[in-house]
Amino acid sequence: MSRIAESELIINDRGGIYHLDIRPEELGDNVIVVGDPGRVPLVSKYFDAIEYKNQHREFVSHTGRVGNKKVTVLSTGIGPDNIDIVFNELDALANINFDTREINTELKSLNIIRIGTSGSLQESIPVDSFVAGTYGLGLDNLIQFYQKTSTEEETAILNAFKQHTGIDNNLTPYITKSGEKLLAHFQEGYHHGITVTCPGFFGPQGRILRLQLTYPKLVDMMTTFQYEGNFISNFEMETSAIYGLGNLLGHNCLSLNAIIANRIAKTFSKDAASAMNKLITHTLELLSNL
Ligand SMILES: O=P(O)(O)O[C@H]1O[C@H](CO)[C@@H](O)[C@H]1O
Ligand SMILES: O=c1cc[nH]c(=O)[nH]1
Numbered sequence: 512m513s514r515i516a517e518s519e520l521i522i523n524d525r526g527g528i529y530h531l532d533i534r535p536e537e538l539g540d541n542v543i544v545v546g547d548p549g550r551v552p553l554v555s556k557y558f559d560a561i562e563y564k565n566q567h568r569e570f571v572s573h574t575g576r577v578g579n580k581k582v583t584v585l586s587t588g589i590g591p592d593n594i595d596i597v598f599n600e601l602d603a604l605a606n607i608n609f610d611t612r613e614i615n616t617e618l619k620s621l622n623i624i625r626i627g628t629s630g631s632l633q634e635s636i637p638v639d640s641f642v643a644g645t646y647g648l649g650l651d652n653l654i655q656f657y658q659k660t661s662t663e664e665e666t667a668i669l670n671a672f673k674q675h676t677g678i679d680n681n682l683t684p685y686i687t688k689s690g691e692k693l694l695a696h697f698q699e700g701y702h703h704g705i706t707v708t709c710p711g712f713f714g715p716q717g718r719i720l721r722l723q724l725t726y727p728k729l730v731d732m733m734t735t736f737q738y739e740g741n742f743i744s745n746f747e748m749e750t751s752a753i754y755g756l757g758n759l760l761g762h763n764c765l766s767l768n769a770i771i772a773n774r775i776a777k778t779f780s781k782d783a784a785s786a787m788n789k790l791i792t793h794t795l796e797l798l799s800n801l
């Protein structure tokens with residue numbers, strides 16, 4: 512097994528990984544990722560005990576116990592580029608020996624659940640409701656840097672999406688299925704649909720303030736997309752990268768989002784904090800019983 516060099520796997524003075532500043536023994540097998548660093552204590556306040564707290568840049572993490580489960584809640588910041596850092600470093604903590612710098616012979620699969628906020632692309636999915644993403648469809652280009660293979664089902668949905676939207680070669684969308692084992696637990700109380708990930712909040716999500724858009728019809732095209740029972744429920748800025756990298760690395764991933772904006776009804780939640788609190792408590796309850 513070859514040794515990974517100091518420039519590739521960067522370990523700081525206290526034995527923590529470079530960006531996350533977490534040590535291998537400080538990571539739970541169950542990881543909740545949230546975009547907003549301020550959301551980390553809103554999750555960990557429901558832990559039965561907190562054992563570790565770390566912070567470096569936007570990556571705040573608390574690790575503790577929920578029932579008999581060791582759980583880490585970690586903020587990712589915004590966007591697929593941050594997910595590249597978070598997922599490679601989480602996987603290194605789980606699957607690389609920090610003393611020998613070699614990949615472990617037995618690989619660990621983490622349960623990784625995103626608890627995020629999102630915009631709805633269907634009038635029937637109102638603000639303050641919850642979506643569990645069946646697939647992550649990326650309009651970002653992160654996965655193009657990795658050797659990804661796709662299932663026939665993923666390829667068929669992606670081809671139908673490209674045909675329906677008439678998207679040009681400047682965009683290279685990709686799609687990955689959610690972790691089915693986790694999704695099976697998040698049924699009642701959740702809408703299910705494809706979560707689209709955009710590499711921006713404004714232009715890529717069709718918002719116009721002062722700049723005109725290259726793809727002004729993209730939101731409409733996403734709303735009307737249908738393929739063999741699959742449709743696009745919502746969009747945000749991390750899920751495609753979470754499902755894409757999580758799948759390549761062998762982790763079980765699920766993206767849960769509280770809808771705070773409905774882009775079709777043009778409404779915005781009046782109490783997003785309550786919706787988020789409900790999603791957090793429900794997720795922890797289900798996680799503790801997995
Ligand atoms: O609330 P979080 O988890 O950050 O998620 C959503 O909110 C941010 C944009 O406001 C993006 O990160 C988007 O994915
Ligand atoms: O519309 C929205 C709401 C939350 N997060 C997003 O990325 N978009």
